Amino acid sequence: xxxxxxxxxxxxxxxxxxxxxxxxxxxxxxxxxxxxxxxxxxxxxxxxxxxxxxxxxxxxxxxxxxxxxxxxxxxxxxxxxxxxxxxxxxxxxxxxxxxxxxxxxxxxxxxxxxxxxxxxxxxxxxxxxxxxxxxxxxxxxxxxxxxxxxxxxxxxxxxxxxxxxxxxx
Amino acid sequence: xxxxxxxxxxxxxxxxxxxxxxxxxxxxxxxxxxxxxxxxxxxxxxxxxxxxxxxxxxxxxxxxxxxxxxxxxxxxxxxxxxxxxxxxxxxxxxxxxxxxxxxxxxxxxxxxxxxxxxxxxxxxxxxxxxxxxxxxxxxxxxxxxxxxxxxxxxxxxxxxxxxxxxxxxxxxxxxxxxxxxxxxxxxxxxxxxxxxxxxxxxxxxxxxxxxxxxxxxxxxxxxxxxxxxxxxxxxxxxxxxxxxxxxxxxxxxxxxxxxxxxxxxxxx
Numbered sequence: 001x002x003x004x005x006x007x008x009x010x011x012x013x014x015x016x017x018x019x020x021x022x023x024x025x026x027x028x029x030x031x032x033x034x035x036x037x038x039x040x041x042x043x044x045x046x047x048x049x050x051x052x053x054x055x056x057x058x059x060x061x062x063x064x065x066x067x068x069x070x071x072x073x074x075x076x077x078x079x080x081x082x083x084x085x086x087x088x089x090x091x092x093x094x095x096x097x098x099x100x101x102x103x104x105x106x107x108x109x110x111x112x113x114x115x116x117x118x119x120x121x122x123x124x125x126x127x128x129x130x131x132x133x134x135x136x137x138x139x140x141x142x143x144x145x146x147x148x149x150x151x152x153x154x155x156x157x158x159x160x161x162x163x164x165x166x167x168x169x
Numbered sequence: 170x171x172x173x174x175x176x177x178x179x180x181x182x183x184x185x186x187x188x189x190x191x192x193x194x195x196x197x198x199x200x201x202x203x204x205x206x207x208x209x210x211x212x213x214x215x216x217x218x219x220x221x222x223x224x225x226x227x228x229x230x231x232x233x234x235x236x237x238x239x240x241x242x243x244x245x246x247x248x249x250x251x252x253x254x255x256x257x258x259x260x261x262x263x264x265x266x267x268x269x270x271x272x273x274x275x276x277x278x279x280x281x282x283x284x285x286x287x288x289x290x291x292x293x294x295x296x297x298x299x300x301x302x303x304x305x306x307x308x309x310x311x312x313x314x315x316x317x318x319x320x321x322x323x324x325x326x327x328x329x330x331x332x333x334x335x336x337x338x339x340x341x342x343x344x345x346x347x348x349x350x351x352x353x354x355x356x357x358x359x360x361x362x363x364x365x366x367x368x369x370x371x372x373x374x375x376x377x378x379x380x381x382x383x384x385x386x387x388x389x390x391x392x393x394x395x396x397x398x399x400x401x402x403x404x405x406x407x408x409x410x411x412x413x414x415x416x417x418x419x420x421x422x423x424x425x426x427x428x429x430x431x432x433x434x435x436x437x
Contacts, residue, residue, distance in 0.1 A: 027418065083333045085357035110374070117340055117349030118332070120357050121373040132388070152414060 025159035029072075029098065030151040031061040036071035036091065041078025043105040043137040050140035062147055068094040073150070074127075075143070079107035080120040092127045100154070102146050103129045106136045197223040205282055209249050217241055228283040235271070235288040239297040242273060242286065246302050251275040251284055254303035257310065259317045261343045267291055269319055273299070295320040316341035335360075348375060 035057075039047050051057045051064050065071045068091045080088060092101070103123050106112035109132050111121035123129060130153065133146045200210050200222050206229040210222050213231060217240060221232040233241050245251040256274035263269070266289070273286040290296055298321045300306045310321045311330040318339035321327055329336060337352045338345055348354070358370050380388060385399050393405045 082353070082356045086360050089361045115375060116347055117345070117353040121375065125370060125373070126357055126361060155414065155418065 022159045023155075026155045026157065029159070030154040033060070033062045033073045033100070033147060033151070033154075034065045034071050035062050035073040035075050036068055036095065037064045037066055038074055038088075038091075039077045040080060040084070041105075041107060043077035043108070046137045046140055047075055047077040047104065047143060050143045055140040055144060057144070057147070060144070060147055060151070068092075069096060071095055072099045073102065073147075074099065075102045075104050076108040076123045076127075076129075077104040079112065079114055080123050080126070081118055082120055083118070085120050085126050088123065089126050100130045100150055101127055102131045102133055102143075102150060104133045104135075104143060104146070105138055106134065109134065112136065195225050197225055200224055200229060203229070205280055206284075209245075209282075209284065212249060213241060213244060216244060228285055230285045230287060232287045235290045235294065235296055238271070238273070238286070238288055239299055239302075242275075242299045242302055245275055245284065245286070249277070250279045251277045251282075253278065254299070254305050254309075255283075257299075257306055257313070259313050259319050261317060261341065262289075263292060264343060269317060271296060271313075271319070290319070292318075295322050297322050298324040300324055315339070318342070 039045070049055055051062075057063070062073070068074075072095060074092060074095065076088065092099070101123075103109050107114060107119070108123050111119050113136075115121075120126060131146055131150050133142060135142055138146075200206050203224060206224060210219065210229065210231065213219055213233075217237045218234055219231060220234065221230075223230055231241070242254070253276040254273060255276050256272075258272065260270040260272070268289045268291050270287060270289050275284045275286065277283070288296075296319060298306065298310055300310060301323075307325070308330060310324055311326070311328060313319045314321055314324075314327060315329040315331050316339055328334065332340065333356075336356075338350055349356075354373055355364075355367060358364075358366055362370070383400075383402050385395055385397060385401055390405070392408060394408055395401055395405050399405075
């Protein structure tokens with residue numbers, strides 16, 4: 001049992017912090033990445049494990065939401081079939097700006113072992129992807145590392161600027 | 170003299186078959202060896218024409234005419250106690266015979282026997298639905314239509330079951346390419362963005378092992394991250410793997426083991 005000591009009066013000198021709007025906004029955005037529940041295949045099991053108590057996504061502020069209107073992160077966890085492709089695009093369009101996408105696992109990255117007529121060969125054919133997470137399936141630690149890397153990416157971005165034009169359409 | 174064909178690249182050919190290889194056949198025995206099957210076959214023969222009948226691996230196979238399929242299944246269900254239709258599908262023999270083989274796998278719980286009813290139809294023919302007799306035939310027949318293009322008459326909901334409704338082609342036919350025809354390869358692009366977006370998005374990359382070493386638009390090496398679109402043909406800097414930025418994050422403190430207090434007295 002460890003207890004972390006935070007002394008606000010002593011550590012900062014005063015309970016006042018000087019910073020920029022960008023940093024505050026990005027701090028808020030990067031630490032409250034609400035993810036859309038989007039398990040499509042076996043990677044979804046690992047994503048659920050990441051959200052559950054042992055790996056505990058909540059401590060990073062990543063809470064799974066069942067509605068795209070409340071989500072800003074889409075973790076595409078699993079095989080995307082061609083039949084489903086239009087729905088992933090529709091859900092992505094329904095998410096509010098700013099929004100980010102993690103492509104989780106081989107199937108979402110490239111189609112993986114499903115080199116067939118029915119599988120989309122990488123979700124980046126349909127929606128723009130910020131972070132490709134390799135693995136089949138990636139462990140929950142890997143997904144957590146991906147989210148932390150995405151947080152770093154968000155903190156590097158300018159908060160006020162409109163979203164960069166994405167590569168796809 | 171036989172024509173010579175080079176054999177040094179046969180390992181590379183995925184569909185290489187030995188000319189002298191003969192597919193092993195499962196032994197067929199006569200129906201008269203099993204009293205239950207023999208009486209069942211007599212009952213079928215008394216009403217319908219039976220083209221062939223034999224026993225394979227303890228199951229009777231009865232080959233009938235395609236237009237008798239509903240009557241035979243009805244007879245098997247109502248009079249011969251075959252009360253379960255466990256499997257129904259088609260086999261593509263279009264290239265060798267120009268026909269589909271339709272099979273109905275039946276199980277009798279009371280007799281503990283299995284019968285397979287087979288019939289053949291050509292590509293343009295349709296077949297009667299047995300959904301009125303067995304509800305399990307509903308989805309099986311839809312799948313048969315979806316995957317092989319076998320049209321079913323009198324089916325209550327004749328529609329594709331696995332592929333999208335606007336799909337072209339029947340994927341389980343031997344003539345259908347595994348990686349899809351042109352319609353399949355562009356399906357999601359055409360559907361979402363329209364045909365005019367094909368040039369922008371480009372064809373599918375079917376080599377899933379391909380990684381473009383110098384593509385920073387789509388790839389970033391962990392530990393060697395650079396800004397998107399940077400030129401790394403001359404090498405990229407080594408950025409150590411860290412979970413947070415080195416100068417720290419606003420309002421987030423790093424955990425310092427030195428400053429933590431270990432509580433030894435749990436009852437405190």
